[in-house]
Amino acid sequence: MKAIKDLFDSHSSTTTETRPHPFWVMVRKEISGHIRSWRFLVLLLLILLTFWGSISVALSNIREVVADAKDPDRLFLYLKLLTTTEGTLPPFHVFLNFLGPIVGISLGFDAINSEQQNGTLTRIMAQPVYRDNLLLSKFVSALTLVGSLLLTLSLLMIGGGILITGVLIEAEEVFRIFSFTVLCTVYVGFWLGLSILLSIIFKQASTSALTAIGIWLFFTVFYQIIIDFLAGTVIPAANEFSQTDVIRYNKLILNLLRLSPSQLFTDATTTLLIPSVRSLGPITMEQMAGAIPSPLPLRDSLMIVWPQVSGLIAATMMCFAASYYLFMRREIRG
Amino acid sequence: MNNPIIELKRLTKTYGDFKAVNELDLTVNKGEIFGLLGPNGAGKTTTILMMMGLTEPSSGTARVCGFNATKDPLSVKRLVGYMPDSVGFYDTMTGLENLMYVGELNGIPRSEVEERALATLDLVGMSGDAIHKKTAAYSRGMKQRLGLAEVLIKDPKVIILDEPTLGIDPSGVKEFLALILRLSREKGLTVLLSSHHLHQVQQVCDRVGIFVKGELLAEGTIDTLSNLIFAEKSYEVHVSLENVIDLPWKDEAEMLQLDAVQQVRVQDQIIGITSSRDLTPAIVRFFVQKGYDVSGVQKKEYGLEEIYERYFEKNLT
Incomplete structure (x- = not known):
């Protein structure tokens, strides 16, 4: 009887509008804290500047690109806006490959340790809220911000594109651009999860920031070098083995490279934004024989991208699971 | 309660x-x-x-x-x-x-x-x-x-x-x-x-x-x-003398004869007397009768501070 009464009580307390769940109170506070901070302003400017730069370069070249008859993707005007470049500036999705980690790391590197340093962690944990709600609220609030920022940018680009070119956007392009936005958010989410984990491990915010940047640098710069180096020493000279061996080794190297989140992101964005990409691995001559160079439908592109996306989500989950494990039973001391 | x-x-x-x-x-x-x-x-x-x-x-x-x-x-x-x-x-x-x-x-x-x-x-x-x-x-x-x-x-x-x-x-x-x-x-x-x-x-x-x-x-x-804590040690009087006392103190036995005196400690010019009652007047009289030059008398009382200190002392040893 008591259990039923409790159930009713808790139910009624969560459904009444006037009594907010502590989790959403925390998310709201985090978001307003982020928005008011200088850090977010700087990030916002950085992203806006990149976006403006790469889009304006693309706009000035769009006429030639769309007129290029050899390009099977020439009809996707808006995707071209995101991917075209004349060489001076990398396109937006490549920029995001660098910016994403910076955004994620800078929004999360001091999530827990700064609260501990300021003595607010003990106070919040002495309130009737679950510990995981704190972690989750940090994650959800930063990701909400990033997600809405990217969504706004995409809408801005579509709207601006319609105004300037006068070409209406196709439904498929809309879906591709939105999937790209979701993908970017997931990518930022991974770095956010990683930096929150580091903010739990390290007591000093600067240590955790430095470690996060170190990990990012390792994956973007050194990881590829190491894999190339290993491949050079382990795999014998190319003329000594058959075609199947070549494919096997090639696959192995690609799979090793895909342990790096930025590689996953590059693979996935390329497939989404350039519809004629049909495979992320090597293709044999037999497979290519009957194929007409034409764009893939969205469904097939999503199928190709799916392993990459689930890899990113899995990596984020791993960071989060580790954060929970470390934080849930830790002693909270001021 | x-x-x-x-x-x-x-x-x-x-x-x-x-x-x-x-x-x-x-x-x-x-x-x-x-x-x-x-x-x-x-x-x-x-x-x-x-x-x-x-x-x-x-x-x-x-x-x-x-x-x-x-x-x-x-x-x-x-x-x-x-x-x-x-x-x-x-x-x-x-x-x-x-x-x-x-x-x-x-x-x-x-x-x-x-x-x-x-x-x-x-x-x-x-x-x-x-x-x-x-x-x-x-x-x-x-x-x-x-x-x-x-x-x-x-x-x-x-x-x-x-x-x-x-x-x-x-x-x-x-x-x-x-x-x-x-x-x-x-x-x-x-x-x-x-x-x-x-x-x-x-x-x-x-x-x-x-x-x-x-x-x-x-x-x-x-x-x-x-x-x-202070059941056995409720009052302590410290008497400071002009001259250094030779050890053993010749009057220690007589001092202990006084009613309610429990312990006498002598160190250089200071004699510490512990008693179960407040004996300050009697102690001063005793010293004066014996012809000592008393330069100071200090009565110690126990508040929380001392209680606390005592506990720490006990714990340290």
Whole structure:
């Protein structure tokens, strides 16, 4: 009887509008804290500047690109806006490959340790809220911000594109651009999860920031070098083995490279934004024989991208699971 | 008055080989102000953290308001307000915003929270411009008050204050303790406060527990504590003489003959006499009759300070 009464009580307390769940109170506070901070302003400017730069370069070249008859993707005007470049500036999705980690790391590197340093962690944990709600609220609030920022940018680009070119956007392009936005958010989410984990491990915010940047640098710069180096020493000279061996080794190297989140992101964005990409691995001559160079439908592109996306989500989950494990039973001391 | 609201049973916390709290048994009754006294590193904060479910005990149980603090910390946190020794606030928010945030975390509806926060701030004596200032600009005393407001906004049954008087000036301490005393009496709150400042605690506590190296050495009212320790040693008179006394002191046996004298200690020019009654006049007369040149007489009395010191001495040896 008591259990039923409790159930009713808790139910009624969560459904009444006037009594907010502590989790959403925390998310709201985090978001307003982020928005008011200088850090977010700087990030916002950085992203806006990149976006403006790469889009304006693309706009000035769009006429030639769309007129290029050899390009099977020439009809996707808006995707071209995101991917075209004349060489001076990398396109937006490549920029995001660098910016994403910076955004994620800078929004999360001091999530827990700064609260501990300021003595607010003990106070919040002495309130009737679950510990995981704190972690989750940090994650959800930063990701909400990033997600809405990217969504706004995409809408801005579509709207601006319609105004300037006068070409209406196709439904498929809309879906591709939105999937790209979701993908970017997931990518930022991974770095956010990683930096929150580091903010739990390290007591000093600067240590955790430095470690996060170190990990990012390792994956973007050194990881590829190491894999190339290993491949050079382990795999014998190319003329000594058959075609199947070549494919096997090639696959192995690609799979090793895909342990790096930025590689996953590059693979996935390329497939989404350039519809004629049909495979992320090597293709044999037999497979290519009957194929007409034409764009893939969205469904097939999503199928190709799916392993990459689930890899990113899995990596984020791993960071989060580790954060929970470390934080849930830790002693909270001021 | 036998209505326990905090019950600690054989509570133990070890960090590796180090025992921070060792088989602590403690009961605090409803409506009383209990002072947990002890030097730094005695395990006071650890004990409090275990009561709040912020750290897990190695063994034993802590029950607060009838809930097990380790297994059901949320129920405990709903009823208990805790102010840590180093209160910190979100510096980018104003005092009022900080307080409203905590109020909302405690499930106060948005429409009521501002009103409640203002009422609570008024209760702890904060009003005017100060509450709309960023907490980064707050003085230590103001932070302490805001901390107390935060503890009170959830309408707790028990409040736990860890070193609440740390770092505020003497007049501030006095005001703060008077505030706590008044609140406790008005609202029937149970208060547990930890401190290493004795006379401050002496002013407000109904009962104190002396806590050294993870063990509760004694508990009770200040009177019972002093009787307990100084049963055999209640008065001590130090007599300083002009000349150095040769050892052994020739009159020591005669001195001990005096009624109620228990012990005589001689060191250079000072003779310490312990007795069960106040014998100062008789002792002075004794020295004068013997023809000593008395340069000073000092009577020692025992307050909480001495009680405390005695315990530390005992523990050190």
